[in-house]
Amino acid sequence: LAFTGITANTLGLFSSPCLTKVELRVACKGISDRDALSKPDPCVVLKMQSHGQWFEVDRTEVIRSSINPVFSKVFTVDFYFEEMQRLRFELHDISSSHNGLKEADFLGAMECTLGQIVSQRKLAKPLLKQGNAAGKSSITVMDRKEKSLSSSFVSPQDFFSKSDPFLEIFRINDDSSSSLVHRTETVMNNLNPIWKTFKVSLNTLCSGDNDRELKCIVWDWDSNGKHDFIGEFQTTFKEMRGAMDGRQVQWECINPKYQVKKKNYRNSGIVILNQCKIIKMHSFLDYIMGGCQIQFTVAIDFTASNGDPRNSCSLHYIHPYQPNEYLKALVAVGEICQDYDSDKMFPAFGFGAQIPPDFKVQVLHLQHCVYPYDVR
Structure with missing residues (x-):
């Protein structure tokens, strides 16, 4: 789906020269059916707040007939540590006859800051509709800093009949669960299509582990959402790197059912990786995503140089x-830093104050006790 015609730059959302790009992936769970006859066709719209108004930045693809969609679309957002960036994720049910939001059914929304997502790496919250929970539905947003693998795949060859193939790549996690990394576009009615080159974060692809298992599945697209399984293969990023420097890497696409039933079965085609490039990007965000804790500490100057706090000319x-x-x-600085502070407690000190009973100048905890001195 395309932008609405208003780009982020024209809205004045991104004006600072110092920025880092982050990738946001979205998944929903437990979306309520509109009726007993059909499941929703969900799409998530990302909006960003500027000058008190919400503007659309981008939106995911529409997944047909799904109550637990995992969207392949990756939102790439400019991250500014020094700014409060408010985001809104809206879930809509878009019918197959149109893609317009005006006629679509609004299913719920979730608001947060980009800082909350970056600091937590994975933010899951319930969807709200008119201030109330939208049933048991929830949305999960996962963040990855942009550190890209650029790849170009050729689809399986020598299918028995023409199909509408698309490829899904899954990362196998430590607990043996799988996470969708990328879903290609569907190439209609073609046995030998070439899928478009795409970029994916190495953190998303393999969690930085070159030997982590990746599962790739080729499907034959169906308009009702019940796609036909063509075949699958396992690989690693270490194998994919063989496609660097102009070389090619290929895998046999295997359907285990055919492998058992058909004696002369070899494969359901060959998947070829034409190109693989690694794009390295380093930024301040590396420290935050690497576990660096940011602590917000306040120190108040109580010396007489600021003037009498009862005088309107004093900054105090x-x-x-x-x-x-x-x-x-x-408040301005604290609102930014609080998203990256693990315990949300801010040490607060004072200096240059004269404290009774002896009225000697000293440094003090603002609560005037040894511990605690933190302020929520």
């Missing part, structure tokens, strides 16, 4: 109706 002036400049700065 205690205004009866609005926060002073110091409080505004603390």
Whole structure:
């Protein structure tokens, strides 16, 4: 699906020259059926807030007849540590006759900050509709910093009949579960199609483990969502790297059922990796995603150099109706840093104050006790 015609740059969302791109993957679970006769055709729309308004950034593909969709679309978002970037993920049921959101059924939404996703790596929250839980449905957003593998595949060859093939790549996790890494486009009515070159994060592909098992499945697309299994094969990123420097790597696509039943069965075709490139990107986000903890510490200057807090000319002036400049700065910085602080506790100190009973100048915990001195 295409953009709505308003790009992020024209909205003034991304103005800083210092940025890192992050990849967001989306999956939903337990979407309620609209009626007993049909399952929803879900699509997730990503929106970003700018100047108090929500603007569409991108959207996933539509997955037909699914209540637990795992979307192959990867949202690439510019990440700014110094900014509060508010995101909204909207789930819509889009019928096969149109792709417009105006006629689609709104199923629920989830709001969060990009900082929350980056710091937690995987954020799962219930979908809300008009402020209430949308049944038992939930949405999970997973983050990966962009460190890309660029690949180009040729589909299986020598099928017995023409098909509409597409390829899915799954990562096998430590607990033996599998996670969808990439789903190619469907090439209609073609035995030897060439799928488009795509990029995928190495973290997403193999969690940084070159020997991690990858499972690749080729399907024959069906409009009702019940795709026909063609064949599968196992590989690793270590094997895929053989396609670098102009070489090719190929795998036999095997259907285990045919392998047992048919004596002369060899394979259901050959999958060829034409090209593999590694694009390395390093940024400040590497530290955060590597487990670096950021702690927000506050120190207040209580010396007389700031003037009497009862005087409106002082930056420490205690205004009866609005926060002073110091409080505004603390809130602005604290809102950003809190997403990356593991315990959400902020050490708060003061210095240059005269504390009774002896009124000597000293450094103190703002709660005026040895422990705790943290403020939530």
